[in-house]
Amino acid sequence: MxxxxxxxxxxxxxxxxxxxxxxxxxxxxxxxxxxxxxxxxxxxxxxxxxxxxxxxxxxxxxxxxxxxxxxxxxxxxxxxxxxxxxxxxxxxxxxxxxxxxxxxxxxxxxxxxxxxxxxxxxxxxxxxxxxxxxxxxxxxxxxxxxxxxxxxxxxxxxxxxxxxxxxxxxxxxxxxxxxxxxxxxxxxLNERVQAGVSYKEMLQEVGAVGALVIVAIIVFQLGEVFGWAIWLNVAVIMLITLLFGLYTKSFGQPLFVILLVIMIPLAVTELGTDSWITDLMTPAMTQIGLQAGWILVYTSAIMFVLRLFAGSIIHRVSPLGLLAICSLVAAVGLFFLSYSVGVMILVAATIYGFGKAFFWPTMLGVVAERFPKGGALTLNIIGGLGMIAAGVIGAGVIGFVQDSSIEKGIRDYDMKQNTELSQNYITEEKTSIFGDYRALDQIKFENASETEVATIIEIQHESKKEALRYIVIFPILMFISYMALIFYFRSKGGYAAVALTKQTD
The missing domain is CATH 1.20.1250.20 (MFS general substrate transporter like domains)
Known part of the structure; x- marks a missing residue:
């Protein structure tokens, strides 16, 4: 009970x-x-x-x-x-x-x-x-x-x-x-329930626009899994959003919708790049005789310690200030990672680990502090959106950038060395939601000579690192967004948590 x-x-x-x-x-x-x-x-x-x-x-x-x-x-x-x-x-x-x-x-x-x-x-x-x-x-x-x-x-x-x-x-x-x-x-009992905030008032914090964001990304993911037609996806999204809007008679809290949108680049920066970094570490980790899996353990250990001691940091810096600083640090870490070699890869990964440590729970904290009327719903929608955005948008856009970068690297090599690697091992043009692209043909690549394999693998490693420079745009966008929110709250007298008081009839 x-x-x-x-x-x-x-x-x-x-x-x-x-x-x-x-x-x-x-x-x-x-x-x-x-x-x-x-x-x-x-x-x-x-x-x-x-x-x-x-x-x-x-x-x-x-x-x-x-x-x-x-x-x-x-x-x-x-x-x-x-x-x-x-x-x-x-x-x-x-x-x-x-x-x-x-x-x-x-x-x-x-x-x-x-x-x-x-x-x-x-x-x-x-x-x-x-x-x-x-x-x-x-x-x-x-x-x-x-x-x-x-x-x-x-x-x-x-x-x-x-x-x-x-x-x-x-x-x-x-x-x-x-x-x-x-x-x-x-x-x-949830603080919303204790304060007597109704179920409908909770839904109104999300509103039609907030519902549109979360419903759209969930339905498109289900559509991809089950092979739904685009028109069906759109129809389901519009129907649910319309019904939600008619019931709540609310567009949602503007700040909450803004935080939902910011959560997408946050999820890409924190979760979407993890698999890249582990893959990127493999050559360097092999050289020092360790499994690549240890790098995930290492960066996770950094996050574990920092999150445990977040309280002393947050008392000195506001949650939005902490998110802005972390966004800048993560951008610097990813940028250095794209240029680092040898042991310096570990140094860059450490900077990146410090940057991403507070992203997820601090965003949850901001939502919990600013929208207590939203109860469990606003708090968990932001986390759910982040998780699915990491898989749907993060994996997709990073894969697209990686394929495009590798294809460009092979074409540049052909021009410099007068070879035909691009013609022999690059696929025909493919289409994705992020645009048209060409990628390495894995089937043809299996029949490549040892020299060609070595050359293309080297290009892959360099192209992945180059692609990380494009991913830096996500934490930079976050930094700009958080700074804008900081200035907004300063104009309103400063950031402060919203306290719920018990409602009376």
Whole structure:
């Protein structure tokens, strides 16, 4: 029963939510580590492996948004219990899988559980620590990099000789811990509910425009998965947005819509570039005799420590000021990374790690502080949008830039060396939502000579680093946006959290 109201914060309940976030990270990192083994054992194509990776992300956004609409009705403990069942079921299905279909279903169920965890944890922590939301949301989301570090280290130390089933089963450890801990905890009523803010008023904070943004990106992702026609996507988006607008009679809070839009480049900068950086580190890490996976553990450790100590920083700098500084630092880190070689790659990655450390939880904190009437919905929509934007927009645009950059690098090499690599190994023109492009033909590339392979691989490495310079535009846009918001709030007397007072009839 969710019946804790105005009592002191329950630190054990916070720890329960923290460990639940750790569980989501365990599932993510362990799946990433064993994915190549699935390809070999079950004879999966790269496309199938990519689909399994993708289904570990997009259902998260759907479940976090849908549960945010009903979580106050069905209760936080019941919802977290559902997430526990999802995580246990996902592990059991995975370790007993016999092929692609079972692995896909297991990953889908796990992603649903991950979304429910955040749908519960974010509003619970924001409610318990209503006077210091940004600090405690940063500490809560230290569980994500903390889980990546712990799960990654254990799995990497187990080595390649240990069957992958044992590595996946590690997820049961934090799952059982938070499952047992939540049984004796009393979950608070959301501050929106305590203040007497109606369900309709919560929806009005999002409004028709906010609904349009989140519904559009979710429907287009579902359309890509299920092969829906474009007209059907548009029709569904417009219908849902229209019904939402008619019911709420609100366009939404302008600032909330602006924050939704800013969340897209934030997600691309933080999550979208992670796979690039790991891939980019591979040659340098190999030279010093380490697996490339350790670089993800290293940058995650930086994020873990910084998020735990976010409170002392936020007391000196406003949340928007912190986001602006981090955007600038991340831009510098990505730019240096695009030029670095050898050990300097690690230095650049460190700068980038410092930059991205506070992005996600501090944005959640700003939304929680400025839109308490939005309750669980506004808080979790921003997180759901970020996650799906990282997969839909981030992966797409970074892939597009990478393909275009590699194609340009091979053409430039042909012009300088009078070769025909472009003619022999580049595909015909393809079309994407980001524009027309040509890419490396992987089938033809398999038959290339050793000299050609070495040349093209070198061009790939350089082109990927060059492409990172284009990605720098995202944190720069964020920096400009946050500075504009800082000046806006200064004109209004300064940034301050909005306090909810109990409404009376």
């Amino acid at each position: 969710d019946n804790q109201t105005n009592s002191a914060p329950d630190r054990l309940l916070f720890l329960t939510c923290f460990i639940a976030i750790v569980t989501t990270a365990f599932g993510f990192i362990l799946r990433a580590i064993v994915l190549p083994e699935w390809g070999v054992q079950f004879n999966l194509t790269q496309t199938q492996l990519g689909e399994i990776s993708g289904v570990g992300l997009w259902p998260f956004a759907i479940s976090i948004v849908l549960f945010s609409l009903v979580v106050d009705k069905i209760g936080y403990k019941t919802s977290l219990g559902f997430a526990f069942i999802c995580h246990v079921t996902s592990v059991i299905l995975t370790v007993t899988a016999d092929g692609y279909s079972t692995l896909y279903l297991a990953t889908f169920i796990g992603a649903i559980g991950n979304g429910v965890v955040e749908a519960v944890a974010n509003p619970v922590v924001a409610t318990m620590f209503s006077k210091d939301k940004t600090k405690w949301l940063n500490m809560l989301h230290a569980g994500w990099p903390g889980g990546l570090v712990l799960g990654g280290i254990i799995a990497l130390l187990m080595g390649t000789d240990v069957p992958w089933e044992y590595k996946i089963a590690l997820t049961l450890i934090p799952t059982l811990v938070y499952g047992i801990m939540m049984l004796r905890r009393k979950f608070p």
